[in-house]
Amino acid sequence: GAGVSQSPSNKVTEKGKDVELRCDPISGHTALYWYRQSLGQGLEFLIYFQGNSAPDKSGLPSDRFSAERTGGSVSTLTIQRTQQEDSAVYLCASSEQGAGVTEAFFGQGTRLTVV
Amino acid sequence: GDSVTQMEGPVTLSEEAFLTINCTYTATGYPSLFWYVQYPGEGLQLLLKATKADDKGSNKGFEATYRKETTSFHLEKGSVQVSDSAVYFCALALYGGATNKLIFGTGTLLAVQP
16 A cells, blocks of 8 residues: 555453554555554554564553564564553554654554453 | 753734744754645645754745754745645754764644635
């Protein structure tokens, strides 16, 4: 596809369940980012991938959050034992080299609701 | 740590009014500065950027000048339109080192009335 694709677009889950969010970046983009956008908040950085490695995972809020990237392409963000405070829009972005150098393109996001 | 502070909204203007959205930053190095925009129902997209001091970014009638002396990157437009209604995010990115992440402000909602 032409842009960053995220799935699902909406996810409702029960508290305590695990969820997986998927991101398909733009082909050829080596940098990939996950952000979280909560109501009334800005965009909170979660993790940055360069290729398949994650040199900066400083934004992951707890050990319930993890992410991986395979083949330098698709990335999955996993939240274990979801809590109500995890409810937010999770955004993925990709960039040809890195957001400080080349433009970052964002997906439409996954709206996660924990009930 | 590195951070971005932008004026809180919502900002409500009449069509053709002048717009300023203030943004200041704190950074340990020499960041690139950005304005991103999120139109209703759409994803976040880059509006303009500036990579060094005194650079002016511009796009769609919007402008912002990188002011190192005041650590600011205020967004301006001379005459807003209803179609400019959106949430605007100021951001910085530091190139090099272990990370290339964007650090965002909290966003400013702009509502333009006809």
